[in-house]
Amino acid sequence: MAHSEHLSPYLSFTREEWRQLRNSTPLPLTEEELVKLRGINEKISLEEVSEIYLPLSRLLNLYVASSQDAYRATKTFLGHPNEKVPYIIGIAGSVAVGKSTTARILQTLLSRWPNHPKVDLVTTDGFLYPNRILEERGLMKRKGFPESYDIRRLLQFLYDVKSGQPEVTAPVYSHLAYDILPNEVQVIRQPDIVIVEGLNVLQTGESEQRNGRYIPQLFVSDFFDFSIYVDAKEEDIARWYVERFKVLQRTAFSNPASYFHRYADLSEEEAEETAMGIWREINGRNLRRNILPTKWRAHLILEKGPNHFIQGVKLRKL
Numbered sequence: 001m002a003h004s005e006h007l008s009p010y011l012s013f014t015r016e017e018w019r020q021l022r023n024s025t026p027l028p029l030t031e032e033e034l035v036k037l038r039g040i041n042e043k044i045s046l047e048e049v050s051e052i053y054l055p056l057s058r059l060l061n062l063y064v065a066s067s068q069d070a071y072r073a074t075k076t077f078l079g080h081p082n083e084k085v086p087y088i089i090g091i092a093g094s095v096a097v098g099k100s101t102t103a104r105i106l107q108t109l110l111s112r113w114p115n116h117p118k119v120d121l122v123t124t125d126g127f128l129y130p131n132r133i134l135e136e137r138g139l140m141k142r143k144g145f146p147e148s149y150d151i152r153r154l155l156q157f158l159y160d161v162k163s164g165q166p167e168v169t170a171p172v173y174s175h176l177a178y179d180i181l182p183n184e185v186q187v188i189r190q191p192d193i194v195i196v197e198g199l200n201v202l203q204t205g206e207s208e209q210r211n212g213r214y215i216p217q218l219f220v221s222d223f224f225d226f227s228i229y230v231d232a233k234e235e236d237i238a239r240w241y242v243e244r245f246k247v248l249q250r251t252a253f254s255n256p257a258s259y260f261h262r263y264a265d266l267s268e269e270e271a272e273e274t275a276m277g278i279w280r281e282i283n284g285r286n287l288r289r290n291i292l293p294t295k296w297r298a299h300l301i302l303e304k305g306p307n308h309f310i311q312g313v314k315l316r317k318l
């Protein structure tokens, strides 16, 4: 065994080993939940849900329960009720790797446990600067890069959620408009769990220095109780990106309100070329430069094969 492997902070599971853990999951899927999961994405294999995501939801259920115990201990110690503080799970990974699908499966599965029924999902695209500002700063071709997000606002949002505020709002992004919707917000009202999904959630940015001294800096991941990185080979992710682009081109882009309406009439070949160009220029670069380096900060890594099936799982033991 190589020395570095010996010192790995992760426990590694093959797909086969992970799916055995399904036996420790007491709740099987109900008919109603299956229908809900089908609604998320009809391409999801339900076998995949029960073999991979069900054990994962059980693991998370145990972690949330232990954090709720700690919360009760603090309450006993203080002698008065403290605010209800949600458990926060971060989900990171490339554009098109399947973050939002994973997040929605977990949201559905986690919400069936009686000790944490209310699970909210927030995506970090709401914290992108609006196109007006991105245009001013020459960042329209850098959407998704660290500088395209209002990280201060995202940190303030997480701070408010973790302080147990009764109502916290998040801005909303529309893929159709390709912009922030100025008159819409998502309201978070003290759920039991918040899942925060986005490519930037494990990024740390530069340390700020003032007068030669480092000043304490908060990172988005400081607010996470648990984090997941969805991983796959770049060649597979690029293919999924192109496939999704082609589906959108036949559906959403035909809507005149779509920012990409001009792509609606491209031939299949032209659509593929356009999508590959966006991958090369924006999303692939961002993956290599800013997203992949954050993988080893996650508590759990889901390793996908070429057909989205999970081939391996890594869980932090240190």
Ligand SMILES: Nc1ncnc2c1ncn2[C@@H]1O[C@H](COP(=O)(O)OP(=O)(O)O)[C@@H](O)[C@H]1O
Pocket: 041, 043, 044, 045, 048, 093, 094, 095, 096, 097, 098, 099, 100, 101, 102, 240, 241, 243, 244, 307, 308
């Ligand atoms: N578990 C899965 N099984 C099959 N297809 C999937 C799965 N997860 C994602 N996909 C497909 O891969 C593409 C990217 O997924 P999506 O969740 O939109 O990614 P992201 O949020 O990371 O951009 C979509 O076309 C989606 O339908």
Ligand SMILES: CC(C)(COP(=O)(O)O)[C@@H](O)C(=O)NCCC(=O)O
Pocket: 095, 123, 124, 125, 126, 143, 144, 145, 197, 198, 199, 200, 278, 282, 283
């Ligand atoms: C909106 C995104 C930056 C993803 O944001 P996230 O929710 O992961 O923070 C990405 O989907 C995107 O639009 N990238 C720009 C290039 C493109 O059109 O694919």
